Structure formats: C-alpha cells, structure tokens
Amino acid sequence: xxxxxxxxxxxxxxxxxxxxxxxxxxxxxxxxxxxxxxxxxxxxxxxxxxxxxxxxxxxxxxxxxxxxxxxxxxxxxxxxxxxxxxxxxxxxxxxxxxxxxxxxxxxxxxxxxxxxxxxxxxxxxxxxxxxxxxxxxxxxxxxxxxxxxxxxxxxxxxxxxxxxxxxxxxxxxxxxxxxxxxxxxxxxxxxxxxxxxxxxxxxxxxxxxxxxxxxxxxxxxxxxxxxxxxxxxxxxxx
Amino acid sequence: xxxxxxxxxxxxxxxxxxxxxxxxxxxxxxxxxxxxxxxxxxxxxxxxxxxxxxxxxxxxxxxxxxxxxxxxxxxxxxxxxxxxxxxxxxxxxxxxxxxxxxxxxxxxxxxxxxxxxxxxxxxxxxxxxxxxxxxxxxxxxxxxxxxxxxxxxxxxxxxxxxxxxxxxxxxxxxxxxxxxxxxxxxxxxxxxxxxxxxxxxxxxxxxxxxxxxxxxxxxxxxxx
Numbered sequence: 001x002x003x004x005x006x007x008x009x010x011x012x013x014x015x016x017x018x019x020x021x022x023x024x025x026x027x028x029x030x031x032x033x034x035x036x037x038x039x040x041x042x043x044x045x046x047x048x049x050x051x052x053x054x055x056x057x058x059x060x061x062x063x064x065x066x067x068x069x070x071x072x073x074x075x076x077x078x079x080x081x082x083x084x085x086x087x088x089x090x091x092x093x094x095x096x097x098x099x100x101x102x103x104x105x106x107x108x109x110x111x112x113x114x115x116x117x118x119x120x121x122x123x124x125x126x127x128x129x130x131x132x133x134x135x136x137x138x139x140x141x142x143x144x145x146x147x148x149x150x151x152x153x154x155x156x157x158x159x160x161x162x163x164x165x166x167x168x169x170x171x172x173x174x175x176x177x178x179x180x181x182x183x184x185x186x187x188x189x190x191x192x193x194x195x196x197x198x199x200x201x202x203x204x205x206x207x208x209x210x211x212x213x214x215x216x217x218x219x220x221x222x223x224x225x226x227x228x229x230x231x232x233x234x235x236x237x238x
Numbered sequence: 239x240x241x242x243x244x245x246x247x248x249x250x251x252x253x254x255x256x257x258x259x260x261x262x263x264x265x266x267x268x269x270x271x272x273x274x275x276x277x278x279x280x281x282x283x284x285x286x287x288x289x290x291x292x293x294x295x296x297x298x299x300x301x302x303x304x305x306x307x308x309x310x311x312x313x314x315x316x317x318x319x320x321x322x323x324x325x326x327x328x329x330x331x332x333x334x335x336x337x338x339x340x341x342x343x344x345x346x347x348x349x350x351x352x353x354x355x356x357x358x359x360x361x362x363x364x365x366x367x368x369x370x371x372x373x374x375x376x377x378x379x380x381x382x383x384x385x386x387x388x389x390x391x392x393x394x395x396x397x398x399x400x401x402x403x404x405x406x407x408x409x410x411x412x413x414x415x416x417x418x419x420x421x422x423x424x425x426x427x428x429x430x431x432x433x434x435x436x437x438x439x440x441x442x443x444x445x446x447x448x449x450x451x452x453x454x455x456x457x458x459x460x461x462x
Contacts, residue, residue, distance in 0.1 A: 087323025104327035
C-alpha cells in the first residue's frame with residue numbers, strides 16, 4: 001500500500017526550545033496510527049505542523065503528494081481535524097455549523113445539504129439538527145465535530161486528544177461513530193493519553209518522548225494493553 | 239470573495255441571535271448621546287453651537303461604540319477553538335479578514351443608523367446634507383473597521399486585549415477621525431459635497447491603503 005503521509009527529518013524549535021527533533025515516519029493509506037506520549041512531548045506541535053497551522057523549522061512533510069510548505073491549501077482540502085476543541089459555533093444550529101464548514105470547502109449547495117443530512121444521521125444527531133450547538137452536551141458536540149471534520153470527505157483524519165472531557169458512555173459512542181467510518185477508507189492519526197481506549201482502535205503505535213519518536217510498531221507486535229502500558233513506562237520517564 | 243461573504247453571514251447570523259455586540263454598542267452609543275445632551279442642556283436651542291458640537295459628539299459615539307464591538311469580533315472565535323477551525327479550512331487568510339471586516343462594518347452601520355436620528359432628537363437638531371453626511375460616515379467607518387479588524391485579530395490572543403486594542407487603535411485611526419470630523423462639521427453647516435472633496439479624498443486614500451496593508455499582514459496577525 002502506498003504512503004499517504006511521509007515525514008522526513010522534521011524539527012521544530014520555539015527560540016531555544018527544541019520541541020521536535022528529527023522526526024520521521026511514513027503513513028500508509030488506510031492506516032490508523034495512534035501517537036502516545038507524556039505532556040510536553042511535542043505531540044500537539046506535530047499535529048499542528050501536519051495540519052498546516054504551524055510551520056516546521058526543518059525537514060519535510062508530504063501529504064497526498066503535496067508538500068506542506070508549498071501547498072498548504074491543497075493539504076487542508078485533504079484533511080479533517082477532530083480535537084478536544086470542537087471548532088463549532090455555539091450560536092448556530094448543528095445543521096448551520098455543518099453547512100458553514102461545507103461552504104468553506106467550496107461544496108455546492110445541493111450536494112452539501114444532502115451531505116449534512118447524511119452526516120447528522122450517521123452521528124445520531126439528526127433529531128437535533130435545528131437546535132443550537134450551545135444546548136448540546138459535551139459528547140454530542142464531539143460527535144458533531146466528527147461530522148464537521150468529515151463534511152468534505154477527507155482522505156485523512158487527524159484526532160488530537162478526542163477523549164478529553166468525555167465520560168465513559170460518550171467515549172464509547174464516539175468510538176462507535178468513528179468505527180462506523182472505517183468503510184470510508186480514511187487514514188487516521190490520533191494523539192491520545194488514553195491507552196486503554198486508543199490501543200483498540202489503531203493498527204500502528206508510536207511513542208513520542210522529548211520531541212523524538214522512541215517507539216514505532218504495528219499494533220499486532222505490541223501485545224495486550226497491559227503489555228503496552230509496561231512498554232510505555234519503560235520508554236517514557238515523565 | 240464568496241467565502242468572505244459566508245464568513246460574514248455566519249457572524250451576522252450568530253450576532254443577530256445573541257445581539258451581544260449590537261446591544262452593548264447601541265446602549266453605549268445612546269448613553270454618550272444622552273450624557274452630552276444633558277451636559278450641553280443650556281445650548282440645545284442654539285443651532286449654530288450644536289452644529290459645532292455635533293461632529294465631535296457623533297464621532298466620539300461611533301469610535302468608542304465601535305471599539306466595544308471590535309474587541310469582541312475575534313474573541314468570539316476563541317470559544318470552542320473556532321478560529322483554529324477556520325484556519326484549518328482551505329481558505330485564504332485574507333478571506334477571513336474580509337469576512338470579519340464586512341460583518342463588523344454592517345454592525346457598525348446599524349449602530350450609526352440608530353445613533354444619528356437619536357442625536358437629532360436629543361439635541362433638537364435638524365440635520366442638513368444627509369447624503370453627504372452618509373458618504374462621510376461610510377468612508378470613515380470603512381477606514382475605522384479596516385484597521386480595527388486587523389488589530390482585533392492581532393490582540394485576540396493577549397490577556398489584556400480590551401485594554402490593548404484602544405491603545406493601538408486610537409493613534410492609528412487619527413488620520414481617519416480628523417477628516418471625518420471636519421467633513422461632518424462642514425456638511426452639517428449646510429455645506430456642499432464639493433466643500434468636503436479634500437476630506438473625502440483623504441478618507442478614500444486612507445481606506446484603500448489600510449485595506450491593502452491589512453490584506454498583506456493579516457496572515458501574521460492570526461498566526462500561532
């Protein structure tokens with residue numbers, strides 16, 4: 001399977017603080033990669049660079065054939081982002097939010113309306129489509145943020161700590177919705193602290209510590225959740 | 239351009255639902271007019287004196303009410319990380335600036351449409367040269383909003399944005415406020431459009447220069 005994301009010698013420094021040092025890995029089409037790491041390891045910076053929000057200090061990232069420095073707009077067309085922030089406007093309804101973001105991706109009106117209805121049903125919020133997002137629970141907002149991220153059918157999905165603030169039930173529902181999207185053959189990269197939940201979803205595991213990738217293996221080579229927790233402890237010294 | 243209009247429409251839809259900005263701007267503006275009308279109570283019958291006072295009173299009201307709105311313009315985008323969500327969309331950064339400028343200008347014009355008649359009532363004053371006055375207000379507002387929207391983006395991530403925005407904005411908009419006040423005074427004193435052609439040219443040039451500069455530097459203003 002061909003690589004959809006290729007990262008080579010990536011580094012990022014804020015002044016004298018070197019947050020990422022010589023990061024390199026490839027992501028194949030359809031992969032679900034989870035990146036674990038302690039606070040301050042550089043996970044969110046890595047995600048922001050891949051999302052074109054922050055410029056790298058060195059190295060290169062190619063996403064779906066486009067270089068991150070030369071073609072940020074092309075890359076943004078190909079990615080969807082889910083974060084602990086929902087990126088949703090509280091004063092607008094669920095339907096209006098999705099429609100607004102669809103228009104930002106230049107989707108035409110008739111196709112967009114059908115896509116919004118379809119996604120709202122998929123994330124189980126069709127019955128609340130005309131309610132303001134400000135009245136939604138945290139779990140509902142996070143499910144709606146999945147719909148927002150997928151409005152333009154991106155081939156790549158970035159998930160940055162998506163479990164933050166979700167209770168057990170909301171987290172399970174979130175996973176259920178996310179699993180249901182596998183048919184779309186979306187490549188996913190997730191940052192998480194939640195080993196118990198995140199390990200079940202991915203097919204490759206990375207550990208980032210002090211700005212360096214210290215572990216990169218297939219999920220099948222990692223063993224059980226308990227085995228991986230022991231491995232994580234041996235690599236990461238918080 | 240079409241995406242700028244979508245951003246502006248989104249902002250206006252959200253604003254007209256909550257009326258957070260609009261209400262505070264209108265109330266502030268009305269308070270300024272009421273306070274001045276009470277302060278100058280003895281002079282209200284004298285049309286000549288009111289003509290001299292009016293430009294200052296109107297533009298003080300517009301400027302400070304506008305600053306109230308501008309300080310909220312990008313702050314609203316911080317809720318739920320919406321600004322980051324907007325930056326993740328495949329739109330040019332200038333489209334975000336244009337959208338915000340359009341929505342801020344529409345709200346500002348609404349405040350001005352309410353303020354001017356109230357001024358006429360409170361000061362018992364018959365406004366002359368309405369068409370010319372409208373042109374002055376439109377050009378002055380565009381200049382004010384062009385700079386204000388840029389500075390609103392620049393200060394949005396600072397903890398003291400409510401304080402920092404006026405400190406940065408007031409010195410920069412002096413070249414707009416001075417010709418706007420002068421032109422307003424001339425129009426109210428039964429002036430003709432030809433009497434204010436110099437001020438209008440100055441306002442137009444300022445609007446164009448700042449609009450272009452804002453387009454160029456906005457990307458850095460909202461950068462991480």
